[in-house]
Amino acid sequence: MVNEREVKYDEFARFILPVGPVHPALKEPFHLKIIVKREEVLDVELRLGHVHRGIEFLAENRNLIQAIYLTERICGICSHSHTTCFIQALEEVGGLKPPERALYLRTLIFELERAHSHLLLLGIMAYQIGFDTLFMYTWAAREKVLDLFEEITGNRIHHAMNVIGGVRWDLTPKMAEKTIRVMKDIEVTTRRIYDFFRGETVEKRLSGVGLLSQHDAHELCVVGPTARASGLVFDVRKDDPYAAYGDLNDSFSVISKKEGDSYARTEVRILELFELINIVQAALDRLPNGPINLGESPVRLMRRIPRGEAISRVEAPRGELIYFVKTNGGDGLERLKIRTPTLANIISLKKMLIGCEIADVPVIVTSIDPCLSCANRITLVDHETGEVKVVNADELRRKKS
């Protein structure tokens, strides 16, 4: 008798809470079906694909220079990572070697992009826990980085810095000076933001929330700051240096934390901000003189790229980004395959979310810094039939193993 009543009560108390695709905590649409009992999350179903745009398909129908434009628009936050990764693969296929200065400039923009991305995440994190002031403060600091972008590349968001065989814009000494000045500013601001995050009200919301053990992190193949916060020490910049990271190897270290909770993931990003300020300063100090590209028209360079394939990877702000590029020997692509960091990270959400409270859901989702415009592009696995296939978390996991 008692048992029966309990079961009924349970059924009454648990109900399905749809989070998304349109939800203020998610700046981008994705769907979480959360089964809750009072405040506790019992089960999560993840659904991606709302912003799937078929970029791989489009890239295969365009020439290489148009594809650069397209890959830049995969994501507005890590646009430089995407083009760098793509162009590295093309240069590998074509046997082109960009000049040293171009590599340093790529690295510089890369790290500035990481600064803007991490500051953005810290601001969004503050917004999710209802701390508007910190959000405003962080985003005000981020504007300074965007100003730098505007001065160096001409754009705030899509920098269009990379071309085949080099970069588009050179850095004047005045810009370099300003960059160093802004980096000093950012360092001071980041220190203050770090103090904010270490303060009691924020730490209370973040620590112990969304635990991901080192074992799980390893099993689920998570990448980037999410992995590094769970005790995995892995960074493409150190382990497989690209651009100028080989030369700058001594100027930074890989940040890793053992705790594996949302607070650790946030802290890793804050500490990475300090590291990247070092990288920017070292890159500017050692910036070699010389040309910034191969001095040939990109169209001619594009035509010179033979048939072939290459894999390229970079450490985007959110983690390891992998491009597989197969050129067709003309000026187009035969196959483009992109594995974005968010796709690797988003499956770990299920592990983190189960057992938490409703109030923790936005915090946890933000803590992996999902960039769904990246991840959703890849949801379509079945590209031959042109069928839009929505992959849920279980299927994704099966695909992984």
Added chain:
Amino acid sequence: MIALEILLATLPLVFLLSLLFEGIDRKVHARMQRRIGPPIIQPFYDFIKLLVKENIVPTTAARSIFNASPSLAAASSIVGAAIPLANLIARTGIIGDLILVMYLLTMSSIMIVVGGSSSGNPYGAVGFSRKIMMLIGYEIPLLISVVSISIKAGPSLIYYDIILAQIKSDKCLACAYISSATAALTFLLCISAAVGVVPFDIPEAKTEVIHGPLIEYSGPQLALLKLAKSSTIFSLSLLAFTLFFYFPTIYELSIVLGEIATLGACLLGSLMVMLLTVTLPRTVFARLKIGQAFKTYWFFPLPMAITSLMLSVLGW
């Protein structure tokens, strides 16, 4: 009967003042974030705009409750704010009006969540359960602190009697007795939860439950709910100031400068109370989780309120 007429006359005044208070709150909040912020009359724009907007009732909603609750919420909180204001102007009171005011303010916040939960939206239901939990958290210390101070001032449950007691004893109550000081602190701590702002806006958290109970409301209904919230803020800060910090000099002002001066001083004082208890916390704190908020209230204000009650019974 005269009291009733004054009460009716104060209703528009409450409407104006509570929206003005909200505007000042938003402006100061923005300035603290180094923004320019909206104009001070922004809440009036918002209110009028919402009033002339289309009203949508979702098909899943329990129609009658959904439609009735915003009006009830707004009416009870406006009357709850008008009674103390009218008493201040008329310098009189009715037996038990303090209890009535507290009841109306609680009623208003309950009506908001009842309306939200009748909308048929799961977020409204989550907001409802969160609000009820919050009510248990803050309502008890809030009421105990009021009881404690009414014992000190009489004992009397007439709002104006408490003010009279402060004028007679030549000191504001919070300065005069330890018990009242504790009660004042409890009351101030409870304000931000009672009006539901960060860090205690848990039932209406935008990023978690999408405004919770307010999610399905639109147009005039939403305007009324917003009005209910801002007049609750006004009423509670007015109560906090006049019950605990009514310095006798404020009364003496009326002898020199007329009654308007007394009223103005009270409003200025309650503005300060609002800035301290509503604007400041919502600028410098992050939102708490429901469990943390509940614990916060049961570990600090509740023991404080009980201590204050015991002290005031003992005569401290």
Added chain:
Amino acid sequence: MWKIASRSRIKSPWIFHLNTGSCNGCDIEIVAALTPRYDAERLGCVLVGSPRHADVLILTGPLTSQMMPRVVRVYEQIPEPKAVVAVGSCAISGAPFLGSYSIEGPLDRIIPVDVYVAGCPPRPEAIIRGIVTAVKRKFG
């Protein structure tokens, strides 16, 4: 009386932002418009979480087929009167995603758009101007 109402509407545009497949570039610029340097709240703009509270719908992205029914639904959920602002080149023309199998755009094929803010992505100033123009044109 009508004048007061229309003035209030112009002075308090509450925004609901919907991403219909955007690359995030426009989205972060919209959020940046609320931050201290641009501070859209000084014009009364508030980012709300529920379409029921909104006056202005801001759409970014080339409108993917998955989001299309949701865009229509969100548009219908917004109470009258309402204005729609399409932000970014994708929302205006679909470029560079035009020709993809999963793009249903451009946006104005599905719902009426009042103001187009061009750019990839447009600057926050342009977005604020777009909102103000939309409410002035629609509610003024």
